[in-house]
Amino acid sequence: MRNDLAPGPARLEEVIVETPTIKTFVLRPAEPLPFRAGQFVQLYLPGVGEAPFTPSSSPSEPERLEVTVLAAGRVTAALHELEPGAVIGVRGPFGRGYPLAKLAGHEVVVVGGGVGLAPLRSLLYTLFERPGLARRVSIKYGAREPHELCFQRQYASWAAQEAVDFTPTIDRPAAGWPGRVGLVTTLLDGLDVDVSEAYAVCCGPEIMLRFVARKLVDVGFRPERVYLSMNRNMTCGMGICGRCNVGSLYLCKDGPDLSYAEVRDIPYALG
Protein backbone atom coordinates (compact mmCIF):
# COMPACT_ATOMS: atom_id res chain seq x y z
CA MET A 1 0.00 0.00 0.00
CA ARG A 2 1.19 3.52 -0.79
CA ASN A 3 2.52 5.37 2.24
CA ASP A 4 1.36 8.97 1.98
CA LEU A 5 3.40 9.99 5.01
CA ALA A 6 6.72 9.01 3.39
CA PRO A 7 8.31 11.82 1.36
CA GLY A 8 10.09 11.12 -1.90
CA PRO A 9 13.44 12.70 -2.82
CA ALA A 10 13.81 15.98 -4.71
CA ARG A 11 17.06 17.65 -5.69
CA LEU A 12 17.53 21.34 -5.03
CA GLU A 13 18.74 22.84 -8.32
CA GLU A 14 18.78 26.53 -7.62
CA VAL A 15 18.08 29.02 -4.88
CA ILE A 16 16.75 32.43 -5.95
CA VAL A 17 16.87 35.24 -3.40
CA GLU A 18 13.61 37.16 -3.76
CA THR A 19 13.79 39.50 -0.76
CA PRO A 20 15.94 39.62 2.38
CA THR A 21 13.60 37.05 3.97
CA ILE A 22 12.13 35.18 1.00
CA LYS A 23 13.84 32.64 -1.24
CA THR A 24 12.60 30.53 -4.11
CA PHE A 25 13.78 26.92 -4.14
CA VAL A 26 13.89 25.24 -7.53
CA LEU A 27 13.39 21.52 -7.02
CA ARG A 28 13.57 18.54 -9.32
CA PRO A 29 11.61 15.67 -7.76
CA ALA A 30 12.85 12.14 -8.56
CA GLU A 31 9.39 11.53 -9.98
CA PRO A 32 7.39 14.32 -11.65
CA LEU A 33 4.86 15.77 -9.26
CA PRO A 34 1.76 16.82 -11.20
CA PHE A 35 -0.25 19.47 -9.33
CA ARG A 36 -3.00 21.98 -9.95
CA ALA A 37 -2.46 25.66 -9.12
CA GLY A 38 -3.24 26.15 -5.44
CA GLN A 39 -2.58 22.58 -4.39
CA PHE A 40 0.18 22.29 -1.83
CA VAL A 41 3.11 20.00 -1.16
CA GLN A 42 4.94 19.11 2.03
CA LEU A 43 8.66 19.87 1.96
CA TYR A 44 10.62 17.63 4.27
CA LEU A 45 14.05 18.27 5.69
CA PRO A 46 15.28 14.85 6.77
CA GLY A 47 15.46 14.67 10.52
CA VAL A 48 14.40 18.30 10.96
CA GLY A 49 10.75 18.48 10.04
CA GLU A 50 8.22 19.27 7.40
CA ALA A 51 6.07 22.21 6.39
CA PRO A 52 3.36 22.83 3.78
CA PHE A 53 3.93 25.13 0.79
CA THR A 54 2.00 25.84 -2.36
CA PRO A 55 4.35 25.76 -5.37
CA SER A 56 4.86 29.13 -7.01
CA SER A 57 5.75 27.63 -10.40
CA SER A 58 3.62 26.61 -13.33
CA PRO A 59 1.68 23.35 -13.06
CA SER A 60 2.68 22.75 -16.68
CA GLU A 61 6.16 21.82 -15.41
CA PRO A 62 5.56 18.96 -12.98
CA GLU A 63 9.16 17.83 -13.23
CA ARG A 64 10.49 21.16 -11.97
CA LEU A 65 8.90 22.66 -8.90
CA GLU A 66 9.50 26.14 -7.54
CA VAL A 67 8.59 26.81 -3.94
CA THR A 68 8.87 30.31 -2.53
CA VAL A 69 9.45 30.40 1.20
CA LEU A 70 9.53 33.12 3.86
CA ALA A 71 11.90 32.30 6.71
CA ALA A 72 9.42 32.30 9.56
CA GLY A 73 10.00 29.25 11.72
CA ARG A 74 12.26 26.30 12.42
CA VAL A 75 11.79 24.36 9.17
CA THR A 76 11.80 27.42 6.95
CA ALA A 77 14.96 28.73 8.63
CA ALA A 78 16.68 25.39 7.93
CA LEU A 79 15.44 25.49 4.32
CA HIS A 80 16.98 28.91 3.86
CA GLU A 81 20.36 27.46 4.83
CA LEU A 82 20.32 24.94 1.96
CA GLU A 83 22.64 25.14 -1.03
CA PRO A 84 21.95 23.82 -4.53
CA GLY A 85 22.67 20.11 -4.75
CA ALA A 86 20.94 19.26 -1.50
CA VAL A 87 18.38 16.47 -1.57
CA ILE A 88 15.24 17.03 0.45
CA GLY A 89 11.88 15.27 0.65
CA VAL A 90 8.60 16.20 -0.94
CA ARG A 91 5.16 14.65 -0.81
CA GLY A 92 1.85 15.64 -2.27
CA PRO A 93 0.10 17.32 -3.88
CA PHE A 94 -2.71 17.86 -1.41
CA GLY A 95 -5.88 19.94 -1.42
CA ARG A 96 -8.28 20.99 -4.14
CA GLY A 97 -6.43 23.92 -5.70
CA TYR A 98 -7.91 27.09 -7.12
CA PRO A 99 -11.35 26.81 -8.75
CA LEU A 100 -10.09 27.16 -12.33
CA ALA A 101 -13.28 25.87 -13.91
CA LYS A 102 -15.26 28.55 -12.12
CA LEU A 103 -12.86 31.31 -13.15
CA ALA A 104 -13.26 30.44 -16.84
CA GLY A 105 -14.82 33.27 -18.81
CA HIS A 106 -14.75 35.71 -15.90
CA GLU A 107 -12.75 38.69 -14.81
CA VAL A 108 -10.40 37.64 -12.02
CA VAL A 109 -8.97 39.93 -9.37
CA VAL A 110 -5.88 38.41 -7.77
CA VAL A 111 -5.08 39.90 -4.35
CA GLY A 112 -1.79 39.07 -2.67
CA GLY A 113 -0.01 40.13 0.49
CA GLY A 114 3.71 39.57 1.11
CA VAL A 115 4.82 36.01 0.42
CA GLY A 116 1.16 35.29 -0.33
CA LEU A 117 1.93 36.18 -3.92
CA ALA A 118 3.84 32.88 -4.20
CA PRO A 119 0.87 30.48 -4.46
CA LEU A 120 -0.90 33.03 -6.64
CA ARG A 121 2.01 33.06 -9.10
CA SER A 122 1.19 29.46 -9.93
CA LEU A 123 -2.35 30.59 -10.75
CA LEU A 124 -1.04 33.53 -12.79
CA TYR A 125 1.18 31.23 -14.87
CA THR A 126 -1.83 29.00 -15.50
CA LEU A 127 -3.97 31.93 -16.57
CA PHE A 128 -1.20 33.41 -18.77
CA GLU A 129 -0.56 30.04 -20.44
CA ARG A 130 -4.21 29.72 -21.32
CA PRO A 131 -5.13 33.12 -22.80
CA GLY A 132 -8.85 33.61 -22.82
CA LEU A 133 -9.45 31.34 -19.83
CA ALA A 134 -10.04 34.46 -17.74
CA ARG A 135 -11.48 37.49 -19.52
CA ARG A 136 -9.20 39.73 -17.57
CA VAL A 137 -6.65 39.42 -14.76
CA SER A 138 -6.20 42.30 -12.36
CA ILE A 139 -3.38 41.79 -9.86
CA LYS A 140 -3.33 43.78 -6.61
CA TYR A 141 -0.31 43.19 -4.44
CA GLY A 142 0.80 44.66 -1.15
CA ALA A 143 3.92 44.37 1.00
CA ARG A 144 5.14 46.33 3.96
CA GLU A 145 8.16 47.89 2.27
CA PRO A 146 9.47 48.11 -1.31
CA HIS A 147 12.27 45.59 -0.71
CA GLU A 148 9.72 43.06 0.55
CA LEU A 149 7.87 42.91 -2.78
CA CYS A 150 8.33 39.42 -4.18
CA PHE A 151 9.08 38.52 -7.84
CA GLN A 152 9.87 42.15 -8.77
CA ARG A 153 11.76 41.04 -11.88
CA GLN A 154 8.54 39.70 -13.37
CA TYR A 155 6.09 42.58 -12.86
CA ALA A 156 6.82 44.24 -16.21
CA SER A 157 6.28 41.04 -18.14
CA TRP A 158 3.02 40.33 -16.30
CA ALA A 159 1.65 43.78 -16.97
CA ALA A 160 2.64 43.42 -20.62
CA GLN A 161 0.25 40.49 -21.07
CA GLU A 162 -2.99 41.19 -22.80
CA ALA A 163 -5.90 41.92 -20.47
CA VAL A 164 -3.64 41.93 -17.41
CA ASP A 165 -2.91 44.80 -15.06
CA PHE A 166 -0.63 44.83 -12.05
CA THR A 167 -0.67 47.28 -9.15
CA PRO A 168 1.66 47.00 -6.17
CA THR A 169 1.37 48.97 -2.98
CA ILE A 170 3.47 49.32 0.15
CA ASP A 171 2.11 49.89 3.66
CA ARG A 172 4.20 52.91 4.58
CA PRO A 173 5.80 55.68 2.48
CA ALA A 174 9.42 54.97 1.53
CA ALA A 175 12.05 57.11 -0.11
CA GLY A 176 12.21 56.55 -3.85
CA TRP A 177 8.94 54.58 -4.02
CA PRO A 178 6.88 56.07 -6.84
CA GLY A 179 3.87 53.80 -6.48
CA ARG A 180 0.83 53.45 -4.30
CA VAL A 181 1.07 53.60 -0.52
CA GLY A 182 -1.48 51.98 1.78
CA LEU A 183 -2.76 48.53 2.67
CA VAL A 184 -3.75 46.29 -0.21
CA THR A 185 -7.41 46.91 0.65
CA THR A 186 -6.95 50.47 -0.60
CA LEU A 187 -6.43 49.08 -4.11
CA LEU A 188 -9.88 47.51 -4.06
CA ASP A 189 -11.88 50.74 -4.30
CA GLY A 190 -12.99 51.69 -7.77
CA LEU A 191 -11.91 48.43 -9.41
CA ASP A 192 -12.26 48.47 -13.15
CA VAL A 193 -14.16 45.18 -13.26
CA ASP A 194 -17.80 44.15 -13.12
CA VAL A 195 -17.71 43.31 -9.41
CA SER A 196 -21.04 41.50 -9.41
CA GLU A 197 -19.73 38.93 -11.91
CA ALA A 198 -16.00 38.85 -11.19
CA TYR A 199 -14.06 36.35 -9.08
CA ALA A 200 -11.36 37.24 -6.58
CA VAL A 201 -8.56 34.95 -5.45
CA CYS A 202 -6.67 36.11 -2.37
CA CYS A 203 -3.63 34.91 -0.50
CA GLY A 204 -1.82 36.49 2.40
CA PRO A 205 -1.79 36.61 6.20
CA GLU A 206 -5.14 35.74 7.78
CA ILE A 207 -5.64 39.25 9.08
CA MET A 208 -5.26 40.51 5.52
CA LEU A 209 -7.63 37.86 4.16
CA ARG A 210 -10.26 38.90 6.67
CA PHE A 211 -10.17 42.55 5.70
CA VAL A 212 -9.75 41.91 1.97
CA ALA A 213 -12.77 39.58 1.96
CA ARG A 214 -14.89 42.12 3.79
CA LYS A 215 -13.75 44.87 1.47
CA LEU A 216 -14.46 42.85 -1.66
CA VAL A 217 -17.96 42.08 -0.45
CA ASP A 218 -18.44 45.75 0.45
CA VAL A 219 -17.53 46.82 -3.08
CA GLY A 220 -19.97 44.34 -4.59
CA PHE A 221 -18.29 40.93 -4.97
CA ARG A 222 -20.43 37.91 -4.24
CA PRO A 223 -19.09 36.05 -1.15
CA GLU A 224 -19.15 32.74 -3.03
CA ARG A 225 -16.85 34.27 -5.66
CA VAL A 226 -14.22 35.48 -3.22
CA TYR A 227 -11.64 32.71 -2.74
CA LEU A 228 -9.26 32.78 0.19
CA SER A 229 -6.08 30.71 0.47
CA MET A 230 -6.37 29.42 4.02
CA ASN A 231 -2.87 28.06 4.29
CA ARG A 232 -2.70 27.13 7.93
CA ASN A 233 -0.53 24.57 9.63
CA MET A 234 -1.37 21.33 7.82
CA THR A 235 0.58 18.27 8.90
CA CYS A 236 -0.77 15.13 7.27
CA GLY A 237 -2.51 16.59 4.21
CA MET A 238 -5.27 13.98 4.38
CA GLY A 239 -7.76 15.29 6.91
CA ILE A 240 -6.55 13.01 9.68
CA CYS A 241 -4.13 14.79 12.00
CA GLY A 242 -6.71 17.33 13.16
CA ARG A 243 -4.53 20.43 12.97
CA CYS A 244 -6.17 22.46 10.22
CA ASN A 245 -9.87 22.01 10.80
CA VAL A 246 -12.13 25.03 10.52
CA GLY A 247 -15.59 23.92 11.55
CA SER A 248 -16.24 20.71 9.67
CA LEU A 249 -13.80 21.62 6.89
CA TYR A 250 -10.26 20.31 6.78
CA LEU A 251 -8.24 22.96 5.00
CA CYS A 252 -5.77 20.37 3.74
CA LYS A 253 -8.33 18.36 1.80
CA ASP A 254 -11.40 20.62 1.53
CA GLY A 255 -9.21 23.69 0.86
CA PRO A 256 -6.86 25.36 1.32
CA ASP A 257 -8.73 27.65 -1.06
CA LEU A 258 -12.24 28.21 0.18
CA SER A 259 -14.82 30.78 -0.70
CA TYR A 260 -15.68 33.49 1.80
CA ALA A 261 -19.24 32.17 1.73
CA GLU A 262 -17.98 28.80 3.00
CA VAL A 263 -15.97 30.15 5.92
CA ARG A 264 -17.40 33.48 7.02
CA ASP A 265 -19.97 32.03 9.43
CA ILE A 266 -17.55 29.62 11.06
CA PRO A 267 -16.31 31.05 14.38
CA TYR A 268 -12.64 32.03 14.36
CA ALA A 269 -12.20 30.89 10.76
CA LEU A 270 -10.31 34.04 9.88
CA GLY A 271 -8.10 34.69 12.88
Next chain:
Amino acid sequence: MRFLATAALAQLASSLAETHDVFLPRRDGERWMLGRWAPAGRGEVPWNPFRLPEPLKSIWFPPGQVVARWPREFAETPARPRALFGAKACDLKAVACLDRVLRDHDFREPAWCAARASTLIVAGDCTDCADSCFCTMLGDLPHPTDLFDLCLSPVEGGYLVEVGSERGARLVADHVGLFEAAPAGAVELRERARLELAQRVRRQNERFPVRDPFERSVAKHERTRIWAELAATCVECNACNLVCPTCHCFLLHDLPEGDGAVRCRLWDSCFSAGHARMAGGLTPRLQLTERFRNHYEHKFVTFPRNWGMTACSGCGRCIEACMGRIDKRECLHTLERRWIPSEIERELD
Protein backbone atom coordinates in the same frame (compact mmCIF):
# COMPACT_ATOMS: atom_id res chain seq x y z
CA MET B 1 -24.74 -20.08 18.82
CA ARG B 2 -22.04 -22.21 20.53
CA PHE B 3 -20.78 -22.68 24.05
CA LEU B 4 -17.16 -22.32 25.16
CA ALA B 5 -16.23 -23.49 28.64
CA THR B 6 -13.96 -21.20 30.68
CA ALA B 7 -11.04 -23.59 30.37
CA ALA B 8 -11.66 -23.98 26.64
CA LEU B 9 -11.40 -20.20 26.20
CA ALA B 10 -7.92 -20.34 27.70
CA GLN B 11 -7.07 -23.19 25.36
CA LEU B 12 -8.32 -21.12 22.43
CA ALA B 13 -6.11 -18.19 23.47
CA SER B 14 -3.17 -20.50 23.96
CA SER B 15 -3.70 -22.02 20.53
CA LEU B 16 -3.98 -18.58 18.94
CA ALA B 17 -0.80 -17.49 20.67
CA GLU B 18 1.13 -19.98 18.54
CA THR B 19 0.44 -17.91 15.44
CA HIS B 20 -0.79 -14.58 16.81
CA ASP B 21 0.31 -11.84 19.18
CA VAL B 22 -2.49 -12.16 21.72
CA PHE B 23 -3.67 -9.07 23.61
CA LEU B 24 -5.99 -9.59 26.53
CA PRO B 25 -7.20 -7.94 29.73
CA ARG B 26 -4.89 -8.21 32.71
CA ARG B 27 -5.68 -7.50 36.32
CA ASP B 28 -3.33 -6.27 38.99
CA GLY B 29 -5.35 -5.98 42.20
CA GLU B 30 -8.09 -3.48 41.36
CA ARG B 31 -6.31 -2.21 38.26
CA TRP B 32 -7.17 -3.48 34.84
CA MET B 33 -4.90 -3.04 31.86
CA LEU B 34 -4.31 -4.43 28.44
CA GLY B 35 -1.66 -7.14 28.52
CA ARG B 36 -0.17 -9.83 26.34
CA TRP B 37 -0.65 -13.53 26.55
CA ALA B 38 2.31 -14.96 28.40
CA PRO B 39 2.84 -18.72 28.05
CA ALA B 40 4.42 -18.72 31.52
CA GLY B 41 1.44 -16.89 33.01
CA ARG B 42 -1.57 -18.37 34.66
CA GLY B 43 -2.97 -19.43 31.34
CA GLU B 44 -6.38 -17.84 31.68
CA VAL B 45 -8.27 -15.12 29.89
CA PRO B 46 -9.54 -12.77 32.60
CA TRP B 47 -13.04 -11.42 32.07
CA ASN B 48 -13.17 -7.65 32.22
CA PRO B 49 -16.71 -6.65 33.23
CA PHE B 50 -16.54 -3.41 31.22
CA ARG B 51 -14.05 -1.57 28.99
CA LEU B 52 -10.47 -1.28 30.16
CA PRO B 53 -9.15 2.07 31.41
CA GLU B 54 -6.98 2.51 28.32
CA PRO B 55 -8.30 2.93 24.79
CA LEU B 56 -7.80 -0.14 22.61
CA LYS B 57 -6.80 2.03 19.64
CA SER B 58 -3.30 1.81 21.13
CA ILE B 59 -2.75 -1.63 19.63
CA TRP B 60 -3.42 -0.41 16.07
CA PHE B 61 -2.57 3.26 16.44
CA PRO B 62 0.13 3.31 19.11
CA PRO B 63 1.02 6.48 21.03
CA GLY B 64 4.29 6.62 19.13
CA GLN B 65 5.10 4.76 15.94
CA VAL B 66 7.66 4.96 13.17
CA VAL B 67 5.65 5.62 10.01
CA ALA B 68 8.43 6.34 7.51
CA ARG B 69 12.16 6.39 7.14
CA TRP B 70 14.48 8.46 5.03
CA PRO B 71 15.60 7.49 2.47
CA ARG B 72 12.14 6.34 1.59
CA GLU B 73 10.92 3.13 3.07
CA PHE B 74 7.43 1.89 3.65
CA ALA B 75 6.08 1.84 7.17
CA GLU B 76 6.49 -1.43 8.96
CA THR B 77 3.49 -3.65 9.15
CA PRO B 78 3.05 -6.03 12.05
CA ALA B 79 5.01 -9.18 11.48
CA ARG B 80 2.45 -11.42 13.11
CA PRO B 81 -1.31 -11.35 13.06
CA ARG B 82 -2.93 -10.31 16.31
CA ALA B 83 -5.81 -11.47 18.43
CA LEU B 84 -7.58 -9.18 20.85
CA PHE B 85 -9.72 -10.38 23.74
CA GLY B 86 -11.91 -8.23 25.96
CA ALA B 87 -13.15 -5.61 23.49
CA LYS B 88 -16.52 -4.15 24.49
CA ALA B 89 -19.25 -2.51 22.43
CA CYS B 90 -17.91 1.01 23.00
CA ASP B 91 -14.43 -0.11 21.96
CA LEU B 92 -15.83 -1.44 18.70
CA LYS B 93 -17.79 1.73 18.01
CA ALA B 94 -14.57 3.67 18.43
CA VAL B 95 -12.85 1.32 15.99
CA ALA B 96 -15.63 2.08 13.50
CA CYS B 97 -14.91 5.82 13.90
CA LEU B 98 -11.22 5.34 13.29
CA ASP B 99 -11.83 3.01 10.34
CA ARG B 100 -13.69 5.85 8.65
CA VAL B 101 -10.84 8.29 9.18
CA LEU B 102 -7.85 6.01 8.66
CA ARG B 103 -9.12 3.45 6.16
CA ASP B 104 -12.39 4.12 4.40
CA HIS B 105 -11.68 7.17 2.24
CA ASP B 106 -9.27 8.49 -0.40
CA PHE B 107 -6.27 8.16 1.86
CA ARG B 108 -5.57 4.86 3.55
CA GLU B 109 -3.23 4.82 6.51
CA PRO B 110 -1.05 1.79 5.80
CA ALA B 111 -0.15 0.85 9.37
CA TRP B 112 -3.75 1.08 10.56
CA CYS B 113 -5.11 -0.84 7.58
CA ALA B 114 -2.55 -3.62 7.95
CA ALA B 115 -2.95 -3.93 11.72
CA ARG B 116 -6.74 -3.87 11.55
CA ALA B 117 -6.91 -6.46 8.79
CA SER B 118 -4.66 -8.84 10.69
CA THR B 119 -6.37 -8.57 14.07
CA LEU B 120 -8.90 -11.09 15.20
CA ILE B 121 -11.37 -9.56 17.65
CA VAL B 122 -12.94 -11.66 20.40
CA ALA B 123 -15.36 -9.19 21.95
CA GLY B 124 -17.59 -9.58 24.96
CA ASP B 125 -20.77 -8.27 26.54
CA CYS B 126 -20.42 -5.82 29.38
CA THR B 127 -21.48 -7.51 32.59
CA ASP B 128 -21.13 -4.44 34.77
CA CYS B 129 -20.63 -0.74 34.17
CA ALA B 130 -18.31 1.96 35.44
CA ASP B 131 -19.87 5.00 37.09
CA SER B 132 -18.78 6.98 34.04
CA CYS B 133 -20.32 4.68 31.41
CA PHE B 134 -22.93 6.41 29.26
CA CYS B 135 -23.16 4.51 25.97
CA THR B 136 -26.95 4.44 26.26
CA MET B 137 -27.06 8.26 26.18
CA LEU B 138 -25.70 7.96 22.63
CA GLY B 139 -28.30 5.41 21.65
CA ASP B 140 -25.82 2.55 21.93
CA LEU B 141 -25.94 -0.61 24.01
CA PRO B 142 -23.42 -2.25 26.33
CA HIS B 143 -23.07 -5.36 24.17
CA PRO B 144 -21.38 -5.72 20.79
CA THR B 145 -23.57 -5.84 17.71
CA ASP B 146 -20.98 -5.51 14.95
CA LEU B 147 -17.26 -5.53 14.04
CA PHE B 148 -16.29 -8.62 16.04
CA ASP B 149 -15.14 -12.02 14.89
CA LEU B 150 -16.49 -13.73 17.99
CA CYS B 151 -18.59 -12.28 20.78
CA LEU B 152 -18.67 -13.89 24.21
CA SER B 153 -21.53 -13.65 26.69
CA PRO B 154 -20.90 -15.23 30.10
CA VAL B 155 -23.25 -18.03 31.12
CA GLU B 156 -22.89 -20.70 33.79
CA GLY B 157 -19.52 -22.42 33.37
CA GLY B 158 -18.35 -20.50 30.34
CA TYR B 159 -19.48 -18.36 27.46
CA LEU B 160 -22.11 -18.28 24.81
CA VAL B 161 -20.33 -17.59 21.53
CA GLU B 162 -21.76 -15.59 18.66
CA VAL B 163 -19.88 -15.67 15.37
CA GLY B 164 -19.67 -12.29 13.67
CA SER B 165 -17.53 -12.88 10.60
CA GLU B 166 -16.17 -15.48 8.23
CA ARG B 167 -12.88 -15.29 10.06
CA GLY B 168 -14.71 -16.02 13.30
CA ALA B 169 -16.45 -18.98 11.69
CA ARG B 170 -13.09 -20.33 10.51
CA LEU B 171 -11.66 -19.93 13.99
CA VAL B 172 -14.53 -22.00 15.39
CA ALA B 173 -14.11 -24.60 12.63
CA ASP B 174 -10.38 -24.84 13.29
CA HIS B 175 -11.00 -25.43 17.01
CA VAL B 176 -14.18 -27.38 16.70
CA GLY B 177 -13.25 -29.66 19.60
CA LEU B 178 -13.30 -26.73 22.03
CA PHE B 179 -16.82 -25.62 21.23
CA GLU B 180 -20.00 -27.28 22.44
CA ALA B 181 -23.66 -26.84 21.63
CA ALA B 182 -25.26 -23.94 23.45
CA PRO B 183 -27.16 -25.12 26.53
CA ALA B 184 -30.94 -24.88 26.44
CA GLY B 185 -32.22 -21.46 27.48
CA ALA B 186 -28.78 -19.82 27.34
CA VAL B 187 -29.72 -17.39 24.60
CA GLU B 188 -32.73 -16.21 26.57
CA LEU B 189 -30.51 -15.74 29.62
CA ARG B 190 -28.09 -13.72 27.53
CA GLU B 191 -30.85 -11.46 26.27
CA ARG B 192 -32.18 -10.93 29.78
CA ALA B 193 -28.71 -10.07 31.13
CA ARG B 194 -28.14 -7.65 28.24
CA LEU B 195 -31.44 -5.92 28.84
CA GLU B 196 -30.83 -5.62 32.58
CA LEU B 197 -27.42 -4.06 32.12
CA ALA B 198 -28.66 -1.61 29.50
CA GLN B 199 -31.33 -0.55 31.97
CA ARG B 200 -28.73 -0.09 34.68
CA VAL B 201 -26.64 2.14 32.44
CA ARG B 202 -29.73 4.15 31.56
CA ARG B 203 -30.70 4.46 35.21
CA GLN B 204 -27.30 5.69 36.31
CA ASN B 205 -27.50 8.42 33.70
CA GLU B 206 -31.02 9.56 34.49
CA ARG B 207 -29.51 12.52 36.34
CA PHE B 208 -28.38 13.88 32.96
CA PRO B 209 -31.65 13.98 31.10
CA VAL B 210 -31.28 14.84 27.41
CA ARG B 211 -33.91 14.98 24.71
CA ASP B 212 -32.26 16.78 21.82
CA PRO B 213 -29.60 15.22 19.61
CA PHE B 214 -26.17 16.25 20.92
CA GLU B 215 -25.39 17.72 17.53
CA ARG B 216 -28.08 20.33 18.07
CA SER B 217 -27.16 21.04 21.69
CA VAL B 218 -23.52 21.64 20.85
CA ALA B 219 -24.07 23.48 17.58
CA LYS B 220 -26.45 26.02 19.07
CA HIS B 221 -23.66 27.19 21.39
CA GLU B 222 -21.30 27.96 18.52
CA ARG B 223 -20.91 31.52 19.70
CA THR B 224 -22.06 31.58 23.31
CA ARG B 225 -20.00 32.17 26.41
CA ILE B 226 -21.10 28.93 28.04
CA TRP B 227 -17.78 27.27 27.20
CA ALA B 228 -15.89 29.41 29.69
CA GLU B 229 -18.16 28.06 32.39
CA LEU B 230 -17.86 24.43 31.25
CA ALA B 231 -14.07 24.70 30.98
CA ALA B 232 -13.68 26.53 34.31
CA THR B 233 -11.79 23.67 36.01
CA CYS B 234 -9.95 22.43 32.89
CA VAL B 235 -6.20 22.43 33.50
CA GLU B 236 -5.36 21.63 29.86
CA CYS B 237 -3.71 18.34 30.76
CA ASN B 238 -4.98 16.71 27.53
CA ALA B 239 -5.92 13.52 29.38
CA CYS B 240 -9.46 13.47 27.96
CA ASN B 241 -8.14 13.37 24.41
CA LEU B 242 -5.35 10.92 25.11
CA VAL B 243 -7.65 8.34 26.69
CA CYS B 244 -10.38 8.92 24.12
CA PRO B 245 -10.76 5.86 21.89
CA THR B 246 -11.92 7.94 18.90
CA CYS B 247 -9.37 10.79 19.07
CA HIS B 248 -6.87 10.53 16.26
CA CYS B 249 -4.97 13.84 16.17
CA PHE B 250 -1.26 13.31 15.67
CA LEU B 251 1.94 15.12 14.97
CA LEU B 252 4.84 13.96 12.89
CA HIS B 253 8.12 14.09 14.74
CA ASP B 254 11.21 13.92 12.56
CA LEU B 255 14.53 12.81 13.97
CA PRO B 256 17.94 12.02 12.51
CA GLU B 257 18.85 8.32 12.54
CA GLY B 258 22.28 7.22 11.41
CA ASP B 259 22.87 8.69 7.95
CA GLY B 260 19.16 9.06 7.39
CA ALA B 261 16.14 10.10 9.34
CA VAL B 262 13.12 8.60 10.94
CA ARG B 263 9.59 9.91 11.01
CA CYS B 264 7.45 9.15 14.07
CA ARG B 265 3.77 9.69 14.44
CA LEU B 266 2.86 10.71 17.99
CA TRP B 267 -0.57 11.09 19.53
CA ASP B 268 -1.41 14.74 19.81
CA SER B 269 -4.22 16.66 21.40
CA CYS B 270 -6.28 19.59 20.18
CA PHE B 271 -6.34 20.84 23.77
CA SER B 272 -2.69 21.91 23.50
CA ALA B 273 -2.40 25.64 22.96
CA GLY B 274 0.21 25.13 20.24
CA HIS B 275 -1.69 22.40 18.39
CA ALA B 276 -2.50 24.52 15.35
CA ARG B 277 0.22 27.15 15.72
CA MET B 278 1.72 28.38 12.47
CA ALA B 279 5.30 29.36 11.69
CA GLY B 280 4.49 33.06 11.80
CA GLY B 281 3.19 32.67 15.36
CA LEU B 282 -0.52 32.92 14.66
CA THR B 283 -2.38 30.33 16.70
CA PRO B 284 -5.92 29.43 15.77
CA ARG B 285 -7.98 28.58 18.86
CA LEU B 286 -5.58 30.35 21.17
CA GLN B 287 -8.13 30.54 23.97
CA LEU B 288 -8.86 27.43 26.02
CA THR B 289 -12.59 28.01 25.60
CA GLU B 290 -12.22 27.76 21.81
CA ARG B 291 -10.29 24.51 22.12
CA PHE B 292 -12.80 23.16 24.63
CA ARG B 293 -15.61 23.96 22.21
CA ASN B 294 -13.64 22.42 19.35
CA HIS B 295 -13.43 19.12 21.27
CA TYR B 296 -17.21 18.96 21.63
CA GLU B 297 -17.89 20.34 18.16
CA HIS B 298 -15.63 17.74 16.57
CA LYS B 299 -17.13 14.82 18.41
CA PHE B 300 -20.78 15.76 18.20
CA VAL B 301 -21.19 18.09 15.20
CA THR B 302 -18.47 17.98 12.58
CA PHE B 303 -17.49 14.30 12.78
CA PRO B 304 -21.14 13.26 12.24
CA ARG B 305 -21.30 15.71 9.32
CA ASN B 306 -18.13 14.35 7.75
CA TRP B 307 -18.35 10.68 8.61
CA GLY B 308 -21.96 9.91 9.46
CA MET B 309 -21.48 8.96 13.10
CA THR B 310 -20.80 10.55 16.46
CA ALA B 311 -17.15 10.44 17.52
CA CYS B 312 -18.07 9.52 21.08
CA SER B 313 -18.59 5.99 22.25
CA GLY B 314 -19.92 6.87 25.68
CA CYS B 315 -17.09 4.92 27.30
CA GLY B 316 -16.61 7.58 29.97
CA ARG B 317 -12.81 7.37 29.96
CA CYS B 318 -12.57 11.16 29.62
CA ILE B 319 -14.71 11.52 32.75
CA GLU B 320 -12.49 9.15 34.72
CA ALA B 321 -9.31 10.82 33.50
CA CYS B 322 -10.30 14.44 34.09
CA MET B 323 -8.33 16.14 36.85
CA GLY B 324 -10.79 19.01 36.80
CA ARG B 325 -13.72 16.65 37.38
CA ILE B 326 -15.42 17.73 34.19
CA ASP B 327 -18.15 15.28 33.33
CA LYS B 328 -18.99 15.11 29.63
CA ARG B 329 -22.57 14.06 30.47
CA GLU B 330 -23.04 17.08 32.70
CA CYS B 331 -21.65 19.31 29.95
CA LEU B 332 -23.97 17.83 27.32
CA HIS B 333 -26.90 18.18 29.68
CA THR B 334 -26.01 21.81 30.38
CA LEU B 335 -25.54 22.57 26.69
CA GLU B 336 -29.02 21.32 25.93
CA ARG B 337 -30.72 22.93 28.89
CA ARG B 338 -29.15 26.36 28.75
CA TRP B 339 -30.03 28.85 26.09
CA ILE B 340 -29.57 32.49 26.96
CA PRO B 341 -29.46 34.70 23.87
CA SER B 342 -27.58 37.44 25.75
CA GLU B 343 -24.68 35.01 26.12
CA ILE B 344 -24.02 35.07 22.40
CA GLU B 345 -20.61 36.57 21.84
CA ARG B 346 -20.15 39.52 19.61
CA GLU B 347 -19.24 38.31 16.18
CA LEU B 348 -15.49 38.49 15.74
CA ASP B 349 -15.41 38.73 12.00
